[in-house]
Amino acid sequence: MSQFGSEDRGIEFLLKPFFIGLIIFIPVFLFFSYVFAAVEAPTGAATGTITTNSIQMTWANGGGTEADYVVEQSTDGTTFTIVSSTIATTTLSYTFTGLSINTQYTFRVGSTDGAAATSTYSTTTAKYTYANPAASVSLGSAATSSLAITFGVNSNPATTTYAIHNDTDGTYLTSTGVVTGTAYYYTTTTWGGTTVSLTGLTPSTAYEFSVIARNGNGVIAATTTASEVSTLANTPSSLSVTSASDRITVSWSGDATAYYASRTGANSGWISATSYTFTGLTCGASYTFTVIGKNGDDVETSEATVSGVASACGGGGSSGTSSPSTPSTPATPAPAETTIPASGGSTSFAVNVSTPVTIGSTSHTVLVSSATASQAVVTIQSDPVTVILALNTAEEIDTDGDGENDLKVTYLGLDASDKPEIEFISLTESTTPVTPVPAVTCALKSGKPYKYSSYPGVYYITEGCTRRAFVSPQVFFSYFTSWADVLLTEKNVLEGISNDSAGFMTLKTNSSPVVPAAPSVHYQFKNNLWSGQINVEVKELQKVLRGLGYFTYPTDTGKFGAITFESVKKFQRAQQITPVSGFVGPKTRAALNSL
DSSP: HHHHHHHHHHHHHHHHHHHHHHHHHHHHHHHHHHHHTTTTOEEEEEEEEEEOOEEEEEEEEEOOSSSEEEEEEEESSSSSSEEEEEEEEEEOOEEOOOOOOOOOOEEEEEEEESSSOOOOEEEEEOOOOOOOOEEEEEEEEEOOOOOEEEEOOOOOTTEEEEEEEETTTTTTEESSSOSSSOOOBHHHHHSSSSSSEEOOOOOEEEEEEEEEEOOTSSOOOOEEEEEOEEEOOOEEEEEEEEOOOOOOOEEEEOOOOOEEEEEEEEEEEESSSHHHHHHHHOTTTTEEEEEEEEEETTOOOOOOOEEEOOOOOTTBBBSSSSSOOOOOOOOOOOOOOOETTTTTTEOOOOTTTTTTETTTTTTEEEEEEEEEEEEEEEEEETTEEEEEEEEEOOEEEEEHHHHSSOOOEEEEEEEEEEEEEEEEEEEETOOOOOOOOOOOOOOSSOEEEEEEEEEOOEEOOOOOOOOEEBHHHHHHHHTOOOOGEEEEEHHHHHHOOOOOOTTBBBOOOOOOSSSSOOOOOOOOOOBOOOOOOBBHHHHHHHHHHHHHHHHOOSSSSSSOOOHHHHHHHHHHHTTSSSSSOOOOOOOHHHHHHHH
């Protein structure tokens, strides 16, 4: 028994260290198992929503019991910066903000144990933030076959690329000017700057171009489109004349959208045809004709001229270069006498032909020396009286020199045969005091407001045959009661009247007869002005353009924005300033200062 008991104690001696080691090992094993499970790496890191200054990253839980996530960012994929190390394990996404525009970033996410241990990382593919759209895209510097497009980079970095798209025909442009159906993207360095010349265009054609910005991953920003602009028309060419005894037809070639043919005292107005017949000419007289064109933006070409001679009375027509022999024709018979009742009536006249007219019981001789759509110059005899008749404006005159007006005359315009039509009413009972008819020294009537078609500016004609612009409706209505008081005339007639030294019309503050106010000094522009400026001179510019009817914004803000830009372009078109750029440079300032 004693020996057996000794063996038991030996076994006990051997087992005791084993159990002690086991007791120590199990907690240590569990501890390290916990630690390594806590820092299990997340998986599937990927980018989500992207903007110009932010990128979202998402990931999946790696399966451990991590305490937090740590997220980091890098611009080179090698050197990373910790952005946050305390992201809760219930969160599986993070949005990196404050990033640079169109810049490449790489992101990664790891697990932490809440102390110092960090797992391996799950890393995203490198992505670029988006580019901004191009800014302030505009077309200008138009020529017959080219335009210049200008755009702003809008805070994009120099690595941003841009494509130029011709919205008119759906093509693109390469940096060497080749037209292609494929979009080519270049940096501003390759484009040669932010102003690019667009060549090979068709004259007198409206074009619209867009600029498209793209980031480093090929993602395009919103397209920015410039306002439509027309290339310039070529000066009309190949002018020729075809003559007859009282008329000459002028023909030409060109690519303009409209043409304006004229001679002294007559014109065609703006027409789409490439020929025009001038009637009422003097047999055998020589005439010089001028033809201009304009594009869709109303920018006019240079003048082209041609001369021709009306055929001798009784002669036939000619091509302007040679006249075939033709039998002589009988002389034009004298016009038959026209009879009009005293109560009134109208008749049409051939220009420069004396025509006998009996109104009631009184005989007169009427000569229309010139006529346009808006006015006629008429001489009425027995006692010769010459008057300038504005369209649909009655004039009372004294035809027999007895000190009383005895005839009311109204110009009704051109009839279907382009002959001036005039209405006469006898004033046998009239006791209206006679206003002496001034000598015909001015093409327009003094004391009247005038404008020409398609131009909003209204001018007052002074007694000295000069013109003064109304700067605002308020000033106009201090002199006249209705816009219907404004008379239409031809552009060349109104522009033939020189500007009055007194400048603009000023507000009439009393009820005296219409007399131009005393001279006033208006603002003189000294500096160039362009889009984006905010200053006092821009405000003065808006005041002037508002008075001329171009600037329609409710208030004068002093900020040169899109509405001011378009208003300047309208003023430049009306003043025939080229290029029509919307930029107030020396020529535009001179025109503004001369008003």
